[in-house]
Amino acid sequence: MFDSPRRYRQEDPSPPADHHERVPYLRLVEGDTYADWEAAYLDNVDRIYRLMYSRVGNRPDAEDLTAEVFKAALGPLRLSSSKGEVRAYLLATARTVLASHWRRRLGQPVTFIDPDADIAALDDFSEPDDGEAGRKTRRILTALPERYRRILELRFLETCSIKEAARAMDVSVGNAKVLQHRALRMAASMAELEP
C-alpha cells in the first residue's frame, strides 16, 4: 500500500475575494516535494481529471486524457522538483495533450488550458467550484429568450432526455431538437461576445 499525501483542512488565511463563501477548503501545507512518483500521482490525479473533465465534458475522454498526461509526464519527472513545479509541469503536459485531442477529434481547438489561469485552480484543489466559467454560463442562460433557456436547462442541468424535454415543453421531439440547436447557437454567439 502507498501512503496518501497528507492534507490538512484549514481556513485559508487570505482567500481571494471571489472565494469568500467557500471556506474551509483543503490545502497542502506540509512538504515541498513528493516522496515518490506515487505520491505525486495520488495528489494530482483528481486535479488533472477534474480539469480534463471540465474541458471535454465526458468521462471516457477525461479518463483517456488524464492517463495520457501522467504517462507522458511521470517518466521524465524529477522528484527533487517542488510540488508547485510538478503541478506546473503536469499542467503544461495537459495543455499539449488537450490540444492534440481536439486536433485529432475535430480538427479545431475547442477548449484550452491556460497555464497561468489554471494553475491556481489546480493548487486550490477543493470542493467543486463553478468558477468564472460557471458564472458566465449562468449569465448567458439568464439572457436567453425563455424557450431557449428552458430547453437548455432541461437538457443540461435537469438531465432530461430529448423526449422528456419535449414533453415538458409541450412540443414535438423534432421541435425540441430544433430549439436546442438554435438555443446553443445563440448562447454560443453570446459567449463569444462576453469578455
Next chain:
Amino acid sequence: MNPRRVAAFVDAVLSDRRPAPFKADPVDANVLRLAIAMRAERPGQEVPEPQFVAHLREELAQQIGGTTTSPARSVVTRRARFVFAAATVVTMLGGTVAATTAVENALATATSSTVTYDKLLRVGQFESTGGHAVGEIVAYRGDPSWVLMSIREPGMNGPVVCRIEMSNGHTAATGTFVVHNGVGEWARPISIDVGMFRQATLVTSAGSVLATARFPGT
C-alpha cells in the same frame, strides 16, 4: 456548420459517452465549447472513479518500474476499445455470437491481470512523420487472432497501405484501405503470432510513409 454532427456530439456529451470525431468548423467549435461548459456544470462527475485511479496507478508502476512492457493506453479505456474492436472485427469477418463471446471473455479475463493482458493483446500508436498521434493498431492473439487499426487524422484522404513487420524483418501482413475525411479502419484475421510483431507502417499508394507504430517491447 454541421448541425447533425454537432447535435450528435452534444447528445454524446449529455449521455457521458465519447463523441464521434468529425471535421468541425469554428462555428461548430463555439457551440461545442458552450455545450461542454454547460455539461461540466452538472454536479457529480468531477471525481474520477476509484477503479480508474487504481488501474492507472498500476500501469504507471509498470511503466516507471520497467518490469513489463508498458501498454500504450489506459487499461480502463482499452478494454472498452478492445471489446468494440472485437465486435467490429467479428462483424467484418462474418463471425458468430460465440466468437464474440469468446473474445469478450478473454478480454474480461485479461483485465484481471496485466501480465495475462499483454500475452493476449498488443497495442501500438501510429505517429506521423511530424511526431503526432494519428491512430492506433491493436493485435489480438486468440481464436481467431486478429489485427485492427484505426486512423483519425483530419486532412488525410485516399487509399493507404498498412504493412506489419515482424521482429525477424519479414512482413506479417499488408492491407489496403481508404481514408475518408480523416477516418479509416482496417481489420483482418491473422495466423501469425502477434507476439512477433515489431512495427506497422502506413504508406500512401505512391510509397510515402505517413505514420509508424512500434509495438512496446520490441
